[in-house]
Amino acid sequence: MDAAEFRRRGKEMVDYMANYLANIEQRPVYPDVKPGYLRSLIPTEAPLEPENYEDVIKDVERVIMPGVTHWHSPYFYAYFPTASSYPAMLADMLCGAIGGMGFTWASNPVITELEIVMLDWLGKMLKLPEHFIAGTHGQGGGVIQSTASEATLMSVLAARCKAIQQVQASNPGQSEAEILPKLVAYTSEQAHSSVERASLIGGVLMKKVPTDDNYAVGGGMFKKMLEEDKAAGLIPFYLCATLGTTPSCGFDHITELGPICNKENMWMHIDAAYAGSAFICPEFRPLLNGVEFADSFNFNPHKWLLTNFDCSTMWVKKRDDIIGVFKHSDQPFYLKHEHQESGLVTDYRNWQIPHGRRFRSLKLWFVFRMYGIQGLQAHIRKQVALAKEFESLVRADKRFEICAEVIMGLVCFRLKGSNQLTELLLKRITESREIHLVPCHLSGRFVLRFAICARTTDSRHIQQAWRHITQLTFEILQEPNH
Numbered sequence: 001m002d003a004a005e006f007r008r009r010g011k012e013m014v015d016y017m018a019n020y021l022a023n024i025e026q027r028p029v030y031p032d033v034k035p036g037y038l039r040s041l042i043p044t045e046a047p048l049e050p051e052n053y054e055d056v057i058k059d060v061e062r063v064i065m066p067g068v069t070h071w072h073s074p075y076f077y078a079y080f081p082t083a084s085s086y087p088a089m090l091a092d093m094l095c096g097a098i099g100g101m102g103f104t105w106a107s108n109p110v111i112t113e114l115e116i117v118m119l120d121w122l123g124k125m126l127k128l129p130e131h132f133i134a135g136t137h138g139q140g141g142g143v144i145q146s147t148a149s150e151a152t153l154m155s156v157l158a159a160r161c162k163a164i165q166q167v168q169a170s171n172p173g174q175s176e177a178e179i180l181p182k183l184v185a186y187t188s189e190q191a192h193s194s195v196e197r198a199s200l201i202g203g204v205l206m207k208k209v210p211t212d213d214n215y216a217v218g219g220g221m222f223k224k225m226l227e228e229d230k231a232a233g234l235i236p237f238y239l240c241a242t243l244g245t246t247p248s249c250g251f252d253h254i255t256e257l258g259p260i261c262n263k264e265n266m267w268m269h270i271d272a273a274y275a276g277s278a279f280i281c282p283e284f285r286p287l288l289n290g291v292e293f294a295d296s297f298n299f300n301p302h303k304w305l306l307t308n309f310d311c312s313t314m315w316v317k318k319r320d321d322i323i324g325v326f327k328h329s330d331q332p333f334y335l336k337h338e339h340q341e342s343g344l345v346t347d348y349r350n351w352q353i354p355h356g357r358r359f360r361s362l363k364l365w366f367v368f369r370m371y372g373i374q375g376l377q378a379h380i381r382k383q384v385a386l387a388k389e390f391e392s393l394v395r396a397d398k399r400f401e402i403c404a405e406v407i408m409g410l411v412c413f414r415l416k417g418s419n420q421l422t423e424l425l426l427k428r429i430t431e432s433r434e435i436h437l438v439p440c441h442l443s444g445r446f447v448l449r450f451a452i453c454a455r456t457t458d459s460r461h462i463q464q465a466w467r468h469i470t471q472l473t474f475e476i477l478q479e480p481n482h
């Protein structure tokens with residue numbers, strides 16, 4: 001493909017994308033395919049001779065679309081949202097064209113420089129404490145990780161490194177191998193599975209803290225566990241608190257947990273993967289109170305801030321803590337440059353697991369400028385209002401119950417009675433392919449999660465989704481045995 005054809009095909013592709021998104025609600029939201037469906041639709045080996053573009057694009061509808069779950073359909077209510085907006089998609093196109101790597105400042109100055117400033121912009125939108133903002137006199141700053149999972153892992157590694165140094169400072173004879181088995185990390189029993197994975201990769205024990213009636217961790221139970229573990233000779237060193245848990249969007253009490261962590265010299269990381277975006281709205285910002293006690297904080301603009309995957313923003317109180325993780329690893333000669341860690345710039349490869357890094361801040365720059373803070377706030381508020389609308393529909397129907405407080409864009413609900421009844425309802429919903437949701441377990445109950453996901457979801461979609469759910473419920477309750 002030469003530049004002239006790229007110009008033509010690129011314009012056609014933008015038309016295809018715009019049409020796809022404009023007409024997405026006409027497609028069944030969930031694909032009707034069986035595992036292995038794709039293998040029989042394409043050759044068993046890659047083509048030896050080049051094919052032409054028409055043949056490739058023709059196969060998009062034949063091969064690709066039948067297997068697509070349409071996350072941006074307004075009838076998609078599963079998991080949490082994955083963000084999408086036209087400005088972010090356009091920025092991603094340009095990122096593809098620039099196509100460079102930004103592992104060090106020198107490898108591509110703009111990638112590092114725009115990222116530092118965009119993380120400051122976003123940090124200020126969230127009213128983060130000054131010490132997290134790079135452009136102040138603090139020692140902190142922000143970085144874009146690929147996912148919240150990577151941010152959590154980096155925080156575990158940084159905390160582990162710091163804890164080992166602290167123990168060795170007071171007990172110089174102790175080796176790392178002696179200290180590691182004594183280190184204990186903590187997180188909520190409702191935390192995302194990626195938190196436990198981080199401890200597995202970090203080679204440290206992680207304990208789950210039981211939650212209260214709102215599926216949140218409070219100071220009391222946490223403190224009790226710490227006392228028991230310290231008495232047993234263990235060294236508590238890390239807590240991952242969650243703001244907006246995955247099952248029910250619960251909020252750990254960070255104003256209670258933070259002072260405990262600070263007093264015990266433990267690292268507190270806050271995972272606000274989904275809910276973090278809402279803190280740009282003053283009415284939701286109080287939920288972030290206590291962030292001043294945290295060593296690191298992370299959320300995903302790629303979930304709820306109209307910035308397509310991947311873009312997970314993380315701030316640390318002290319840059320040196322995170323950079324310290326890899327300071328003993330090799331510093332190849334070809335990566336050295338004269339501005340290294342000059343205080344003005346940083347080499348972001350030292351803040352993350354992979355070496356390579358894309359120009360992800362370009363998406364944030366486009367999105368912030370083209371929506372403005374007010375446009376982004378309007379998006380969050382609209383989606384929360386839609387969740388409230390759905391909640392009222394559920395509450396008005398005596399056959400159903402709400403299972404957790406609705407604070408943001410997630411509604412947890414179930415049919416009253418046995419778990420089997422709600423399980424059957426979900427099975428019928430999934431088979432219908434008209435709307436799509438996933439379940440969770442709360443206090444031993446099988447619960448449906450209804451998350452407002454697509455940017456284009458409106459009241460009429462919510463009303464239609466509820467009509468569909470009640471129609472399927474009516475059919476189930478007519479059946480013998482129910």
Ligand SMILES: Cc1ncc(COP(=O)(O)O)c(C=O)c1O
Nearest residue numbers: 080147148149192244245246273
């Ligand atoms: C609270 C929480 N943390 C972490 C994650 C994982 O996010 P990522 O896919 O960015 O690793 C999720 C995903 O939904 C989540 O809800």
